Amino acid sequence: MLTEQRRRQILDVLKRDGRAVAGELARLWNVSEDTIRRDMRDMASAGLLKRVHGGALPVAAPLPELSVRRNLGTEEKRQLAAAAVRLIEPGQLVFFDGGTTTAEIVRQIPRDMALTVVTHAPTIAAELESHGAVEVILIGGRIYKHSMVAVGPTALAAIDRLRPDIFFLGATAVHPMEGLTTGDFEEAAIKRRILERSLATYCPVTLDKLECVSPFGIASISELTGLIVAAESAPDLADGYRAAGAALVLA
Structure with missing residues (x-):
C-alpha cells in the first residue's frame, strides 16, 4: 500500500471509528507499527489528526466565522x-x-x-x-x-x-x-x-x-x-x- 493510500485510510478509520490504533492498523495492513506511527506523526504536523498514546484521534474541523x-x-x-x-x-x-x-x-x-x-x-x-x-x-x-x-x-x-x-x-x-x-x-x-x-x-x-x-x-x-x-x-x-x-x- 502506498503512503498516500495508507494515510487516506487512516483518515477514513478516524471518521468511522473516532480513533485509530497504530498496532491494529499495522497488523491489518501488514506493515510495521513504526510505519503507521510515522504516518501519524506527519499527519499530526499537517493538522490532520491528533497523536495520542498508541494511535490518533480526529481533530475538529476549523470553525467558520x-x-x-x-x-x-x-x-x-x-x-x-x-x-x-x-x-x-x-x-x-x-x-x-x-x-x-x-x-x-x-x-x-x-x-x-x-x-x-x-x-x-x-x-x-x-x-x-x-x-x-x-x-x-x-x-x-x-x-x-x-x-x-x-x-x-x-x-x-x-x-x-x-x-x-x-x-x-x-x-x-x-x-x-x-x-x-x-x-x-x-x-x-x-x-x-x-x-x-x-x-x-x-x-x-x-x-x-x-x-x-x-x-x-x-x-x-x-x-x-x-x-x-x-x-x-x-x-x-x-x-x-x-x-x-x-x-x-x-x-
Missing part, C-alpha cells in the same frame, strides 16, 4: 436549547458562553422569567435587549473576534468575583478521552475558570463536534454536570461518554 455559524445546524441547536432552558430556574445567576448554540438558549428563555445573566460575549448580551425580567452583566476585556468573547486578565478578574448557579459552556470539540477542547489558548483559560467558579456546568454540543479534538484543553468530561446532546446521537455514543464520567441530557 460567527456570521456563517449562525445558519448552520439550526434545528439541532433549537433542540439543544430547549433542553437547556428546562435546566434553568427563576432567580438564578446564569453564565452564558459565546457561540451560536448558547445564543439560541438565550432566545428561548421565557420573557417573564426573572434571571441575572452574566456573559463575556457582547452578542449574547444583545440578544437579551427585549427580556425585561432579565438583568444582564457584561464581562469586559480584549475581544477574541472569532468567537466574539472577552478574554485576558480583565475578564478573568471579573469572573473570579462571581459564583454562577449554572454555566452553559461552548466547546469546539468533545471527546470521551480528551474531554472538552477549543481552538484558542486564552479562550480555553476563560472557559475553564468560569467552570471552576460555577455550581453546575452544562455543555450543549452538536453532533459534528463529538468524537473530535481541538488544540487547547478546557476540562475533562467528568468535570461537567451534564453534556446536552440530541437524542438521536445517544445510542451510538452514550456508552463511551458515560464511561468517561459524563451525565447525558438528551434533547
